[in-house]
Amino acid sequence: MKKIITLFTIMLFFSCNSSAQKTKAKEEKVYPVTKTDAEWKKELTSEQYYVLREAGTERRYSSSLNKESRKGIYHCAACDTPLFKSEHKFDSGTGWPSFDREIEGNVDYSVDYNLGYARNEEHCATCGGHLGHVFNDGPRKTTGKRHCINGVALKFVPEK
Numbered sequence: 001m002k003k004i005i006t007l008f009t010i011m012l013f014f015s016c017n018s019s020a021q022k023t024k025a026k027e028e029k030v031y032p033v034t035k036t037d038a039e040w041k042k043e044l045t046s047e048q049y050y051v052l053r054e055a056g057t058e059r060r061y062s063s064s065l066n067k068e069s070r071k072g073i074y075h076c077a078a079c080d081t082p083l084f085k086s087e088h089k090f091d092s093g094t095g096w097p098s099f100d101r102e103i104e105g106n107v108d109y110s111v112d113y114n115l116g117y118a119r120n121e122e123h124c125a126t127c128g129g130h131l132g133h134v135f136n137d138g139p140r141k142t143t144g145k146r147h148c149i150n151g152v153a154l155k156f157v158p159e160k
């Protein structure tokens with residue numbers, strides 16, 4: 001009997017332990033492309049690292065992609081996943097490249113309170129890199145959404 005109790009205690013310990021680990025994994029989502037901070041630092045410019053990995057914001061009007069009007073696809077600067085299409089880009093006048101929709105499934109959303117109120121943060125669904133935020137003051141004629149994206153987090157690939 002004593003043996004059974006010991007076994008049960010051990011099992012209980014392990015099951016508690018594994019559920020604690022599951023909770024942690026839920027908080028820290030594991031992305032298909034996962035790298036250490038040191039690896040990202042090596043691969044990205046300091047500006048890209050600040051935006052993509054530290055959820056920073058580039059200076060408005062600093063991105064050359066604000067004026068980019070060619071046909072093509074905007075990829076994640078960190079892992080090359082296609083995120084936005086040029087046909088969904090619009091001039092929001094905010095100083096950041098803006099789109100009325102993402103390429104579905106390739107962008108993930110979460111809520112941040114960095115400015116003291118809830119904002120829908122968006123990040124690359126493949127590497128978790130921070131891209132920007134989505135607001136509800138986009139073009140009424142299409143989706144009504146404004147995806148306000150840091151140009152430094154994107155890599156434009158023109159259509160050939």
Ligand SMILES: [Zn+2]
Binds near residue numbers: 076077078079080126
């Ligand atoms: Zn990515």
